[in-house]
Amino acid sequence: MSKSPVKAITQAYLEKVAMRYLERYSASTASLRRVLLRRVEGAVRLGLSDGVAEALMVEPLILRLQAMGLLDDFRYAEGKAASLLGRGRSMRAIRHYLQDRGVAAENIDPVLSGLAAEDEEGSPDLQAARNYARKRRLGPHRPGSERSLHRLRDLAALGRAGFSWAVAQAVIDAEEE
Numbered sequence: 249m250s251k252s253p254v255k256a257i258t259q260a261y262l263e264k265v266a267m268r269y270l271e272r273y274s275a276s277t278a279s280l281r282r283v284l285l286r287r288v289e290g291a292v293r294l295g296l297s298d299g300v301a302e303a304l305m306v307e308p309l310i311l312r313l314q315a316m317g318l319l320d321d322f323r324y325a326e327g328k329a330a331s332l333l334g335r336g337r338s339m340r341a342i343r344h345y346l347q348d349r350g351v352a353a354e355n356i357d358p359v360l361s362g363l364a365a366e367d368e369e370g371s372p373d374l375q376a377a378r379n380y381a382r383k384r385r386l387g388p389h390r391p392g393s394e395r396s397l398h399r400l401r402d403l404a405a406l407g408r409a410g411f412s413w414a415v416a417q418a419v420i421d422a423e424e425e
Contacts, residue, residue: 257291257302262309270313276324277310278350284309325351325359333363336380338410339373377411377419387420 262284269275269283284306292299313319325346332342339360346356363372381387386402387395399420406416 256296257288257299257305259305259309262287262302262305266309266313267318270318274324274327275319276321276346276349276351277314277319280313280319281306281310281350321351322355322359324349325355326362329359329363333372333376334379336376336378336383336409338376339363341410344410371415373411373415374418377406377409377415378422380406380409380411381419388422 265287266280266284269280273279275283285303288297288299288302288306291297291302310319328346328349329342332345333339337345343356343360346359347353366372381402382389384405386405387399390398390402402420403413403416406419407413411419
C-alpha cells in the first residue's frame with residue numbers, strides 16, 4: 249500500500265492533517281509542528297508550491313488548536329510522564345524524553361515535581377526501578393542461584409536506564425517481593 253499523493257497545501261488541508269494526527273496520537277506542540285511542516289516540504293519537493301506561504305499557515309493553526317485546548321504541552325507531559333514512570337523509566341530518562349519531544353522546561357519541571365510529590369515512598373525513581381527490574385527480571389526477580397552471579401550486570405542495567413547508584417542498589421539487593 250503506497251502513501252497517498254501529496255496535495256496542494258491549503259489552510260483546510262493543514263487543519264485536516266492536524267486533526268487526524270491529534271485523533272490518533274497524543275502530541276506536543278513541537279511534534280505537531282514537525283508533522284505539518286513535513287507536509288509542506290513534501291509539496292515543495294513535488295513542485296506544488298514554493299512553501300513560504302504554506303509554512304506561514306502552520307503557526308496560526310497551532311495557536312488556534314492551543315486556544316481550543318486540543319494541543320496542550322503541559323497535559324501531554326503529565327500523561328506521558330505518568331505512563332513512562334509506570335513502565336519503569338527513571339525521572340532523568342523521562343525529562344530527556346520530553347525534551348526530545350520539544351516540551352519546554354517550564355512544563356516539564358512542574359510535572360516531574362508533581363510526580364515526586366504524589367509518591368508516598370518519597371522517590372518515584374525507586375518504584376520505577378522496581379518496575380524496570382520486574383520487567384527485565386533483574387535482581388530479586390531472578391532465580392536465587394543466579395542473583396549473585398548477575399548482581400553487577402543488573403546494577404549496570406539500572407544505571408544505563410538512568411537510575412542512581414543508591415536506587416539501583418536498593419532494588420537489586422532487595423529481598424524477593
